[in-house]
Amino acid sequence: MASTEPFSVVIVGGGLVGSLAAVFCAKRGWKVDLYELRKDPREDASQSGRSINLALSVRGISALRAAGVEEKILNNMIPMKGRMIHTRDGKLSSQPYGIFGECINSVDRMLMNKHLLDSVETLPNVKLHFEHDLKQCDFDARKAVFARKDGSSITVHADLIIGADGAHSRTRQQLMRRTRVNFSQSYIDHGYVELTIPPTQDGDYAMDAHHLHIWPRQTFMMIALPNLDKSFTVTLFMPWSKFEAIKTEEDLVTFFEETFPDSVPLMGQKLLVQEYFKNSKGSLIQIKARPYHFRDRVVVIGDAAHAMVPFYGQGMNCGMEDCIVLESILTKHCGLPSSGRRPSADTLAAALEEYTNTRNPDVEAMCDLAMYNYIEMRSSVTKAGYIFRKTVEGW
Numbered sequence: 001m002a003s004t005e006p007f008s009v010v011i012v013g014g015g016l017v018g019s020l021a022a023v024f025c026a027k028r029g030w031k032v033d034l035y036e037l038r039k040d041p042r043e044d045a046s047q048s049g050r051s052i053n054l055a056l057s058v059r060g061i062s063a064l065r066a067a068g069v070e071e072k073i074l075n076n077m078i079p080m081k082g083r084m085i086h087t088r089d090g091k092l093s094s095q096p097y098g099i100f101g102e103c104i105n106s107v108d109r110m111l112m113n114k115h116l117l118d119s120v121e122t123l124p125n126v127k128l129h130f131e132h133d134l135k136q137c138d139f140d141a142r143k144a145v146f147a148r149k150d151g152s153s154i155t156v157h158a159d160l161i162i163g164a165d166g167a168h169s170r171t172r173q174q175l176m177r178r179t180r181v182n183f184s185q186s187y188i189d190h191g192y193v194e195l196t197i198p199p200t201q202d203g204d205y206a207m208d209a210h211h212l213h214i215w216p217r218q219t220f221m222m223i224a225l226p227n228l229d230k231s232f233t234v235t236l237f238m239p240w241s242k243f244e245a246i247k248t249e250e251d252l253v254t255f256f257e258e259t260f261p262d263s264v265p266l267m268g269q270k271l272l273v274q275e276y277f278k279n280s281k282g283s284l285i286q287i288k289a290r291p292y293h294f295r296d297r298v299v300v301i302g303d304a305a306h307a308m309v310p311f312y313g314q315g316m317n318c319g320m321e322d323c324i325v326l327e328s329i330l331t332k333h334c335g336l337p338s339s340g341r342r343p344s345a346d347t348l349a350a351a352l353e354e355y356t357n358t359r360n361p362d363v364e365a366m367c368d369l370a371m372y373n374y375i376e377m378r379s380s381v382t383k384a385g386y387i388f389r390k391t392v393e394g395w
């Protein structure tokens with residue numbers, strides 16, 4: 001006899017992708033429980049995490065629109081219509097992204113995460129559980145075990161588990177124990193550190209706010225994206241050997257004055273030194289995996305399925321796109337969200353199989369493009385082709 005219980009889904013990870021996936025699942029009428037390792041970011045001002053701001057593109061915006069949660073984000077983003085190249089001698093040149101005003105948009109990661117969690121919380125069939133760490137899954141028994149902060153643990157039932165728990169995903173590890181997953185992980189030999197260009201004394205942006213600023217230096221680069229408070233978040237990407245060579249304040253200031261001279265007065269030497277030595281240095285990982293699912297029991301999305309280096313600005317955008325691709329395949333196999341139908345094991349398994357088959361080649365292509373785009377951003381943008389196109393096409 002068919003179950004009359006609502007279909008239950010456990011989402012692991014309440015980051016940008018997990019919280020968006022929760023909205024889509026809840027709109028299907030499913031009972032959604034979202035478990036997040038960290039504290040609720042809306043109550044914990046100390047959390048900032050990786051990359052303060054991100055470039056949101058059409059991919060991500062389409063997914064936010066499809067979930068009906070785009071408005072606040074569209075009202076709080078800064079369009080960047082092109083790259084602004086900073087040469088070593090301080091010259092600037094603008095390279096528009098398109099001739100029809102195409103742009104990418106700078107958004108605050110935390111603002112977006114908090115807004116998505118707020119949106120999820122308004123849906124009656126979703127429960128959020130913070131400070132819950134996924135430890136183990138038994139996909140055959142449809143169970144997941146989470147450790148709580150107080151040392152206790154709980155075992156929960158899930159008709160379907162969605163792993164959106166990031167590049168070091170435990171859901172993916174558990175999937176790999178249960179089925180044959182082809183998997184590769186690679187770190188590139190470059191790391192990053194985030195710095196700040198504060199607003200000017202008049203409270204304005206220190207550079208043009210409608211560009212993504214790049215200081216391309218052939219084998220490495222620095223970039224800056226605008227924030228709503230008129231500051232810029234600057235990210236310096238370079239080989240670990242260069243980070244290791246900077247040991248003292250003097251080393252740092254000499255390096256910046258020789259390499260990115262126009263940025264030093266904008267940042268201020270004191271803030272530069274303070275932030276460079278205080279802020280953690282991040283590593284850059286690429287993950288590829290296939291399949292993303294096991295039968296009708298589990299599927300991984302976002303960085304848990306395909307972490308990519310950030311140079312194409314598409315990691316989060318692709319993760320959000322995963323949600324709409326999965327939603328459209330679920331609709332094809334299991335009916336419209338409004339049907340309220342409980343999917344059968346066979347239809348759901350067929351949907352997840354199709355999801356792996358259609359999504360995997362696309363996101364792996366994005367991983368490769370992201371890797372290639374580091375060369376584009378740090379070096380090719382300075383080559384004659386760009387200047388030629390700029391002159392001929394009147395950019």
Ligand code: FAD
Nearest residue numbers: 013015016017037055134165166302303313314315316317
């Ligand atoms: P995450 O953001 O990693 O979220 C995973 C969540 O799962 C976290 O909240 C974590 O606490 C939780 N979690 C982990 N383990 C467990 C567990 N065991 N139990 C419960 N919860 C768990 N992308 C773009 O599109 N544009 C950009 O401009 C861009 N810039 C970037 C710049 C940098 C420097 C970096 C490093 C990345 C950038 N990205 C960008 C990529 C983007 O950050 C990621 O693709 C995006 O954060 C992935 O979202 P996610 O929700 O899949 O994973």
